[in-house]
């Protein structure tokens with residue numbers, strides 16, 4: 322048996338596809354005007370494919386703009402609700418509930434809010450944070466993912482979970498603390514949601530919001546070609562634009578903190594009188610975005626240099642078939658060379674499918690068929706998972722000279 326090598330064939334986009342995206346007003350100040358402050362969109366990727374082939378039905382354009390009125394960086398067009406469901410169906414929505422992060426968050430909540438008796442975690446996923454908090458605390462979790470919540474509820478009978486699409490909040494109890502860890506940047510209407518949380522708040526409720534911010538993307542010199550302006554985020558905050566949005570939604574920031582080791586900017590806010598004044602102008606976002614885009618273009622160039630060393634390899638195995646691979650396809654020459662490919666991915670939703678005509682295989686399938694034997698190079702196409710793939714291949718005795726990593730160092734988000 323030989324590997325089912327294929328050249329990449331990008332299908333043309335279906336003209337009859339239902340509208341998956343729509344243009345929108347600024348999600349912070351609501352101004353609908355000529356929104357782009359610079360001559361072109363800051364970052365623009367045409368015809369981005371979400372995961373495996375679906376006859377061009379899972380394609381979207383990715384375009385970042387700066388609001389001419391309040392300075393907010395955001396994705397425009399934005400996904401329609403049905404577009405979001407369709408495009409992210411195979412994404413396995415993950416808000417980064419890694420074990421280390423949970424330990425830190427629990428300790429942080431205990432230190433900052435020693436008197437708190439109740440907590441609402443928005444975007445709670447499998448409820449890992451809530452389960453790790455003291456049982457004496459009343460705990461509530463909200464998430465969009467009904468299936469994940471169903472499992473979570475079975476494992477934590479003393480926690481109340483509710484499905485929520487973030488457009489309307491049902492009858493939730495008032496709590497002492499509300500947490501949103503890496504949630505706000507994923508919402509289509511973040512300011513509207515913050516206002517709803519403000520209405521839910523009682524005197525003394527503390528709101529905790531953590532998001533990645535554009536200034537830290539520059540500081541951390543993140544090498545990932547997916548990078549700060551990922552297609553998964555709908556708003557791209559700066560420290561100032563986050564505070565401005567909170568202020569205009571009835572929240573006064575009282576504490577800020579940069580998380581160490583990853584791009585997380587954590588703020589605590591108090592409820593204040595909800596004024597309907599305009600969102601203040603943020604003049605920091607656009608310069609920071611441009612500084613970051615310089616770093617990002619360098620990152621792409623450095624990945625391209627490594628790919629160039631593959632020379633004329635006729636067959637290449639790409640390990641990783643997720644979003645990172647689509648960025649590689651759009652931004653680099655990897656798949657544009659005259660070569661055949663196979664893709665290996667551990668996600669069962671992708672296995673047995675094709676990605677631009679290239680078969681996606683399961684790691685076990687490759688190992689069982691002894692398909693790693695041969696001379697062909699193996700390119701690792703994942704940022705966060707690079708080191709673990711290196712280990713898997715080393716454990717199978719693959720010659721390290723055949724294994725191409727695209728990054729010198731990686732960091733966890």
Ligand SMILES: [Zn+2]
Nearest residue numbers: 347350388391
């Ligand atoms: Zn605006």
